[in-house]
Amino acid sequence: SMLVAVGLIADKIGEDRTYKYVVPGVAVSMAFGCVFYVLQALLKSAQTGRLNLCAQPFGINTPGIFAFAFNIIFPVYFAAGGASNDPKKREVAQKLAWDVGVLANFVQGLIEITLSLVGPSIVRAVPIVALLGSLASIGLGFLFTNSFLGEAFAPLVGFVPFYLILMAMYSDVKLPKLPAMLVPVAIGTAAAWVTLKKGVAEPDKVQASFALLGWHPCRISLDAFEQFKQVSTYLPVVFPVAMTVSVGTIQCREVAAKAGDDYNLRFSMLGDGLATVIAALFGSPFGMTVFIGHPGFKAMGACIGYNLLCGLAFILVCFSGAAGLLIATLPTQALNPVLLFIGLAICSDALEVTPPRHWPALMLSLVPCFCNWATTIAQNHAGNVCDQQPSGKECVVSPASPGAWTLDKTGDLRGLYAMGQGYLLSSIYLTSMLIFVVDRDFLKAAIWAMVAAISASVGLIHSEKLFFPWIGPEKPEGIYNPDYFDLHWDYVAAYLSLFVLFMFCTLLSHYGKIPKGPIDAEPLEVHPDIHRSYLEPSPLFPPTFSRQTTPVEPQHQQQ
Numbered sequence: 001s002m003l004v005a006v007g008l009i010a011d012k013i014g015e016d017r018t019y020k021y022v023v024p025g026v027a028v029s030m031a032f033g034c035v036f037y038v039l040q041a042l043l044k045s046a047q048t049g050r051l052n053l054c055a056q057p058f059g060i061n062t063p064g065i066f067a068f069a070f071n072i073i074f075p076v077y078f079a080a081g082g083a084s085n086d087p088k089k090r091e092v093a094q095k096l097a098w099d100v101g102v103l104a105n106f107v108q109g110l111i112e113i114t115l116s117l118v119g120p121s122i123v124r125a126v127p128i129v130a131l132l133g134s135l136a137s138i139g140l141g142f143l144f145t146n147s148f149l150g151e152a153f154a155p156l157v158g159f160v161p162f163y164l165i166l167m168a169m170y171s172d173v174k175l176p177k178l179p180a181m182l183v184p185v186a187i188g189t190a191a192a193w194v195t196l197k198k199g200v201a202e203p204d205k206v207q208a209s210f211a212l213l214g215w216h217p218c219r220i221s222l223d224a225f226e227q228f229k230q231v232s233t234y235l236p237v238v239f240p241v242a243m244t245v246s247v248g249t250i251q252c253r254e255v256a257a258k259a260g261d262d263y264n265l266r267f268s269m270l271g272d273g274l275a276t277v278i279a280a281l282f283g284s285p286f287g288m289t290v291f292i293g294h295p296g297f298k299a300m301g302a303c304i305g306y307n308l309l310c311g312l313a314f315i316l317v318c319f320s321g322a323a324g325l326l327i328a329t330l331p332t333q334a335l336n337p338v339l340l341f342i343g344l345a346i347c348s349d350a351l352e353v354t355p356p357r358h359w360p361a362l363m364l365s366l367v368p369c370f371c372n373w374a375t376t377i378a379q380n381h382a383g384n385v386c387d388q389q390p391s392g393k394e395c396v397v398s399p400a401s402p403g404a405w406t407l408d409k410t411g412d413l414r415g416l417y418a419m420g421q422g423y424l425l426s427s428i429y430l431t432s433m434l435i436f437v438v439d440r441d442f443l444k445a446a447i448w449a450m451v452a453a454i455s456a457s458v459g460l461i462h463s464e465k466l467f468f469p470w471i472g473p474e475k476p477e478g479i480y481n482p483d484y485f486d487l488h489w490d491y492v493a494a495y496l497s498l499f500v501l502f503m504f505c506t507l508l509s510h511y512g513k514i515p516k517g518p519i520d521a522e523p524l525e526v527h528p529d530i531h532r533s534y535l536e537p538s539p540l541f542p543p544t545f546s547r548q549t550t551p552v553e554p555q556h557q558q559q
Contacts, residue, residue, distance in 0.1 A: 001342075002026055003327050004335050005065040005286055010327075012069075012077045013098035013285075014091070019324055021098075021283025024218035026060065027318030029279035029288050033058040034311030036271040037290065040263055041304045053261050055307040056252065056268065058275075061287040062342055064108075064241045066142035067424070068285055070376045072234045073101045075464070078400035083383040099224040101285030103231045104238050106224070108287050109280060111242035112273030116266050129354050130431040133365025134424045136350035141369040144343030146377075147336040154192070154200045154333040161188035162337040169341060181338055188334030205328040212324035221283040233465045241424065245272060245289050252290045357518060361434040368427045372420030375405075396479065402464055403480025414484045418491075422461035426452070429461065433498065439518040442509060446502035453495035462491050 002023075010018045034055075041055040074097075082093030151158030161184035168174035168184075175183055192201040231238070249269050256263055268290060275288035317323050354362045382399030389395065397404045405417040419426065429452040436445035455461045457469040467473050472486050508514045 001060045001062045001065065001339075002286075003323065003330060004332065004339060005060065005062075005069070006323065007327050007332050008065070008069050009073055009097075009101075009285070012073050012082065012094060013101070014094040017094070017098050017283070019212055019216060019321060021219065021221055022285065023318045023323045024216055025279050025282035025284030026286060027314045028218040028282050029275045029284060030059065030314040031311035032278050033271060033275040033288050033290075034307040036275065037268075038304055038307045040267055040271070041261075041307075044261070044263060045304070051303075053304055054256075054302050055304045056256055056261075056263065056290045058271075058288065058290050058307065058310070061241075061245055061276075061289040062143065062291075062339070064245065064287040064289075066146070067138055067241050068101055068104065068287075070142060070146075071372065071423075072104050072238075073097045073285065074376065074380070075400065076100045076230070078379065078383055083387055083399070084394075085387070096227070096230070098283075098285070099227045100230045100234070102221070102224040102280050102283055103227050104234055105285045105287055106277060106280035107231055107235075108238050108242045108245075109273045109276030109278075111239060112246055112276060112287075113270060114273075115242065115246040116269035116273060126428065127432050127435045129350070129358050129362055129435055130365065130428045132350040132353060133362050133431050134369070134427040136347045136362070137366045137369030137423070137427055139343040139346030139350075140366055141373040142343075143339050143346070145370075146373060147339045147343070150333045150336050151340070154195075154197055154331075156195055157188050157192045157197070157200060157331065157333040158337055160191070161185060161334065162340055165337050165341045166344075169345075184337055185330065185334055188337065189330050192331040192334055200331045200333050202328075206325070209324045209328035212321040214321050216319055216321055218282045218319070220281055222281075224280070224283075235460070235466065239425070241287065245287060249290055357438055358435055361431045361438065364434055365427045365431040368419050368423035368430070371416050372423040375417050375420045398478055401476045401478055401480070402473075403476030403478060403485065406481035406484035407479070408484075411484060414487070418462045418487055421464050422455070422459075425455060426461040429455070433502075437502075440509065440514065440516060442502045442505040442514075446499050446506060449495050449498040449502055453492050453499065456488055456491035456495060459488065463488060 006018055006023060009022075013022070037056045037058050041053045045051060045053050077093045077097035080093035080096045081089040082097070084090060084093075151162060164174075164184040164187065165181060168180035174180050195201070196203075246269055249272050250265060253263055253265050253268050272287075272289045279286060279288055317326070350362060351359075379399045382395075382404075386395040386399060397407065402417065405414050408414060429448055432448040433445045433452075436442065436448065452461065456463075459466045459473060463473050465474060467488075469488070469492075472488055475482075476485070505514060509516055
């Protein structure tokens with residue numbers, strides 16, 4: 001994950017900052033987290049007398065990498081003139097993108113520390129499907145779809161490793177006594193260097209990476225703290241990422257407990273927040289977290305000390321400059337299959353905990369992220385096209401300007417852009433409303449509609465920057481269509497209309513005009529011709545009702 005993340009942002013923040021601050025910052029935060037969770041395991045061992053405990057696995061928050069890169073670092077870079085041919089402008093844009101990314105990461109860590117006090121209560125208030133759905137949207141949109149584009153460019157490098165990983169993880173077909181990811185990455189790397197495809201394996205980059213070798217210890221950087229005003233704009237990204245990290249930690253702790261290692265929840269959530277704050281103080285824009293995989297590590301014989309070895313390995317690789325050599329040697333397309341699997345695994349986890357009646361809500365949760373992904377890809381492509389202009393000439397309309405999206409006469413692209421802004425929060429709002437509609441809990445759906453209306457009124461969702469409701473979003477520079485630009489009152493009115501609708505349904509439910517409780521509390525509808533339920537039993541989930549549409553007793557369920 002670190003190698004992919006560094007390769008993703010290096011040209012947007014500058015290679016010098018990447019290897020002087022970001023990579024060592026990752027190492028020191030990784031070392032801190034590993035020691036933190038080793039101490040947690042040692043304390044548990046002292047309390048229980050057990051010697052077979054496994055420390056919780058710890059590393060970079062992979063979905064957060066893509067959320068921060070595509071929704072904070074990239075937009076800041078392009079808005080500050082990073083696509084310009086002027087080296088001075090480019091340097092200013094890289095510095096600003098790094099500062100804002102680092103400070104956003106610091107704020108994320110503070111939020112996680114706060115959530116460690118109230119995290120379980122938040123999880124009870126927000127439907128777990130909505131939280132996991134927003135996380136799954138990053139997994140499917142950015143981790144999987146975006147990474148798959150690189151594999152489509154170099155299929156000889158990526159396709160075979162991708163399916164080897166899937167075979168190892170889903171079919172248990174792999175070479176014994178070797179890590180499941182090692183062989184596929186090695187095969188992909190070999191294929192890249194045999195084919196020497198331009199843009200995939202480049203000997204010049206390997207040669208240049210030797211200059212990075214040396215001692216690069218971590219150093220504290222406080223320059224980013226001058227950009228607090230800039231970070232407030234990106235709270236719609238920072239807060240949901242912090243919340244999903246907290247939820248993920250809660251899940252990881254539950255997984256560890258099921259594997260026999262019952263750790264303190266708040267202590268675990270606190271460790272993530274502290275490690276993320278430390279990463280930011282040392283110049284890294286990447287959040288840190290425990291991750292799912294505890295049973296697998298324990299099954300391989302890992303105990304408490306393996307975390308210390310992980311931390312030591314990161315220190316050696318990152319402080320020595322070897323990370324740059326690894327990035328140049330291991331092509332992105334050879335590493336992407338790992339991200340493809342992670343993206344699928346995140347979606348699978350979300351699907352596994354989602355009741356069948358909430359599947360439509362889970363599908364809805366994916367849409368805002370795909371809108372953001374589409375706008376990001378389009379803006380990056382437009383920026384690359386503008387870079388081809390003759391020296392001294394610039395594009396008439398800046399690709400980074402929100403005004404560019406108003407020039408589509410159909411309004412479809414303006415809607416695409418609006419739905420993609422603050423997508424993590426809008427995903428949670430839309431999904432929560434549908435979940436409670438499905439469950440016929442219209443009062444809670446109305447509450448979420450009101451929360452969405454308030455968020456839209458200040459630009460937390462459907463806008464790229466925060467604003468006061470009576471002022472509205474800041475007008476873009478250059479050419480734009482003013483009739484299509486400011487949509488915040490439209491969204492406020494739409495969500496308030498939903499609020500009124502749901503409150504009306506609440507009254508009808510109160511007076512018995514609408515049945516109470518979720519729809520699957522009743523027998524499923526049976527088609528008269530084919531004599532079976534519309535909802536077929538899934539291999540992942542046991543059927544809620546039998547084919548005769550009578551409730552299945554728990555003791556008769558075989559799955």
